[in-house]
Amino acid sequence: xxxxxxxxxxxxxxxxxxxxxxxxxxxxxxxxxxxxxxxxxxxxxxxxxxxxxxxxxxxxxxxxxxxxxxxxxxxxxxxxxxxxxxxxxxxxxxxxxxxxxxxxxxxxxxxxxxxxxxxxxxxxxxxxxxxxxxxxxxxxxxxxxxxxxxxxxxxxxxxxxxxxxxxxxxxxxxxxxxxxxxxxxxxxxxxxxxxxxxxxxxxxxxxxxxxxxxxxxxxxxxxxxxxxxxxxxxxxxxxxxxxxxxxxxxxxxxxxxxxxxxxxxxxxxxxxxxxxxxxxxxxxxxxxxxxxxxxxxxxxxxxxxxxxxxxxxxxxxxxxxxxxx
Amino acid sequence: xxxxxxxxxxxxxxxxxxxxxxxxxxxxxxxxxxxxxxxxxxxxxxxxxxxxxxxxxxxxxxxxxxxxxxxxxxxxxxxxxxxxxxxxxxxxxxxxxxxxxxxxxxxxxxxxxxxxxxxxxxxxxxxxxxxxxxxxxxxxxxxxxxxxxxxxxxxxxxxxxxxxxxxxxxxxxxxxxxxxxxxxxxxxxxxxxxxxxxxxxxxxxxxxxxxxxxxxxxxxxxxxxxxxxxxxxxxxxxxxxxxxxxxxxxxxxxxxxxxxxxxxxxxxxxxxxxxxxxxxxxxxxxx
Numbered sequence: 001x002x003x004x005x006x007x008x009x010x011x012x013x014x015x016x017x018x019x020x021x022x023x024x025x026x027x028x029x030x031x032x033x034x035x036x037x038x039x040x041x042x043x044x045x046x047x048x049x050x051x052x053x054x055x056x057x058x059x060x061x062x063x064x065x066x067x068x069x070x071x072x073x074x075x076x077x078x079x080x081x082x083x084x085x086x087x088x089x090x091x092x093x094x095x096x097x098x099x100x101x102x103x104x105x106x107x108x109x110x111x112x113x114x115x116x117x118x119x120x121x122x123x124x125x126x127x128x129x130x131x132x133x134x135x136x137x138x139x140x141x142x143x144x145x146x147x148x149x150x151x152x153x154x155x156x157x158x159x160x161x162x163x164x165x166x167x168x169x170x171x172x173x174x175x176x177x178x179x180x181x182x183x184x185x186x187x188x189x190x191x192x193x194x195x196x197x198x199x200x201x202x203x204x205x206x207x208x209x210x211x212x213x214x215x216x217x218x219x220x221x222x223x224x225x226x227x228x229x230x231x232x233x234x235x236x237x238x239x240x241x242x243x244x245x246x247x248x249x250x251x252x253x254x255x256x257x258x259x260x261x262x263x264x265x266x267x268x269x270x271x272x273x274x275x276x277x278x279x280x281x282x283x284x285x286x287x288x289x290x291x292x293x294x295x296x297x298x299x300x301x302x303x304x305x306x307x308x309x310x311x312x313x314x315x316x317x318x319x320x321x322x323x324x325x
Numbered sequence: 326x327x328x329x330x331x332x333x334x335x336x337x338x339x340x341x342x343x344x345x346x347x348x349x350x351x352x353x354x355x356x357x358x359x360x361x362x363x364x365x366x367x368x369x370x371x372x373x374x375x376x377x378x379x380x381x382x383x384x385x386x387x388x389x390x391x392x393x394x395x396x397x398x399x400x401x402x403x404x405x406x407x408x409x410x411x412x413x414x415x416x417x418x419x420x421x422x423x424x425x426x427x428x429x430x431x432x433x434x435x436x437x438x439x440x441x442x443x444x445x446x447x448x449x450x451x452x453x454x455x456x457x458x459x460x461x462x463x464x465x466x467x468x469x470x471x472x473x474x475x476x477x478x479x480x481x482x483x484x485x486x487x488x489x490x491x492x493x494x495x496x497x498x499x500x501x502x503x504x505x506x507x508x509x510x511x512x513x514x515x516x517x518x519x520x521x522x523x524x525x526x527x528x529x530x531x532x533x534x535x536x537x538x539x540x541x542x543x544x545x546x547x548x549x550x551x552x553x554x555x556x557x558x559x560x561x562x563x564x565x566x567x568x569x570x571x572x573x574x575x576x577x578x579x580x581x582x583x584x585x586x587x588x589x590x591x592x593x594x595x596x597x598x599x600x601x602x603x604x605x606x607x608x609x610x611x612x
Contacts, residue, residue: 025541026539026540026541026542026544027539027541027542027545028541028542028543028544028545028546029541029544045544045546048544048570048573049541049544049570052570052573053540053541053544053570053571054541056570107561108557108558108559108560108561108562109561111504111561111562111565112565168427169502169558169559170558172502172505172507172535172537173502173504173505176505176537181505183504183505183506183539183540184504184505184569186569186570295539295541298529298532299539300529300538300539300541300542300545301529301532301536301537301538301539302505302506302537302538302539
């Protein structure tokens, strides 16, 4: 298949995930009524369900999926490590730990502040990892990953302590944060996610060429005019902001950040500038489809979306890996 | 059969000071409990605590779980951590009473291994509550009080069901928690409350006792009403839901919420008929 054909398949997959998310969505409105709403012929009630309830949820899933996949692609390239993703570096864990802690401790009237806690937790963990990784000769990829592993162990311990001691009525919500969900999506949440997605994406787009050169090695990149230190810092912070925003509005959703960049490299190759937009689109489509399956598999029971993204994505990932040269 | 006999023998041997010649009892999860002294009782769940006090054996309760706040005499008892067997053993109980509504069966097993008599209640309906009254009455030597409480419970539940028969049947959900949306599934005592109040539970079976539902379920036009416990923790989340698209029917009033008193409706104990009567009163006011 040509590159154009692969791109067309990706766009078709993205459009299919959007259409399925709106038409199949939840249990209240069937596909026929939802499609009528999309065509502008449905009752006000059905239009409300499709456009005020399903659309924000779909947009949040698309945005979070794109953010996680972009963060994974940036970190894997920056650290020259195929295992790097927002989870390995502790950024997602920091956001999740702060969010679960806030959810368990805050009075019910202040639970709206949980996303803010997640962003602060992710930012604080990013700063801590960056500080821990700094040695006499600056921060290397190995030191960053080791610091991320240490941060992960610490934040996992906080989450476990919260889950073990949370008041019984708060336990389902605290667990929901650790397993990922788009159930609380609102138009406001989509608006709030936008800067966490758009600003870091602009930073990555600006430094896409530098990122590709850094993948060849810092000396080579420096010889070609890249300042490795500041560029690494900006890309790392952009990836952290993408991950923090995702955790803040959807909890912890695994696999998307790790596997989507690998899937895209197998299909489109290693050119970072060509890869990033495709990674964002693939991450968005995978997450939106994962959320749809999470809602429909046992409808009206809702499964954790993180479980679905892993269950659906891993076999596909393994199949592609086995076929790769 | 032989293996089962050995297990039974080991279980009986593990009981502390059984009364010779008295047949052991079987609790509501099928475990054998020897009849013996019950001068130092530890209760591990609020519903069990309320039952013991309702049977007039409250003075024998030496420690209770943290959330046991009813009746007032129970609130003053020393506390144990139900998830920590050592904490329970430190109260030197001769009888521990647990509930499937919140207690960890592995802790119960650990207490049994330490030769402590443990009985577990599994109240999933008003009928099972009546059975629990008789079981506790036999364990505590309060059979007459148990008969009275069981008869009163059965009568009130039957009377409520009779009143509900005069109301139109409605499709409902029992919402335990608003965000995420957690509901009571068939097989729970909440489901029985709905059934006795003439309501058909719309929660799906087979996904656990308290599944998490898609919030869009609240916009399902075939859903007639929602029942929810009226507690401080839940009200702000409900208010927040009213501002979201998923709360549209709730905000417009086309999906009424019948609030029931939180503790009686959340604890499968002697106040369960009170919750049922409150639910019926709300139904009759909003048919």
